[in-house]
Amino acid sequence: MPVSGYTYLCRLEALTEGLPRRFVTEGVPVALVLTEDQVFAIYDTCSHSAVSLSEGEVDGCTIECWLHASRFDLRSGKPLDPPATRPVPVYPVRIEDGKVYVELQGQG
Template sequence: MRGRRSAGRRGHRRSGQRRAGGGRAHRGRSVFFAIRDVCSHAEVPLSEGDVEGCTIECWLHGSQFDLRTGKPTGPPATEAVPTYETRISDGDVYVAVQTATQEPVK
């Protein structure tokens, strides 16, 4: 994974978010997601919103985004936010900050 940046140690936090460049890394059960930390509707930080399951909600207008794909799951947003590939190596979580995608990484 070229252009990767550490988002922290795996297991260091039980759950939550960690800054990784211009995006946000969120740990689900044993999966980590990373998205751009800006709502596509209102240009405010998504990191200040609530996460439930695989959905993050923008605190300002309530737009919801799927953490796996970046696609909006609820109005008023209509455009996806970029997602970033994540990988765990030696207990560290890495985010590929140079390769954003609108499709889920398999």
């Protein structure tokens, strides 16, 4: 059954711990990250260089942009290291019946 206001992206077992996965839904690039037994959804474009964050490294609750090494907090989208100074949007995630849903409305 669909989750109201949320968009289905994938089954939970399709995600690998610490390995970001890129989706484009409703025209929005989203990186899903399974880490520390949680699933995070973050806008999949670095606020500094406009490159895909899902191609970067995950360390705990951070994701690092592969181009200039800015790290972003997966919980808040805030940059932790320069050169990025602007946060990127994060999106609420719900998991129901082994399916991962993301809410894009009103976010970002």
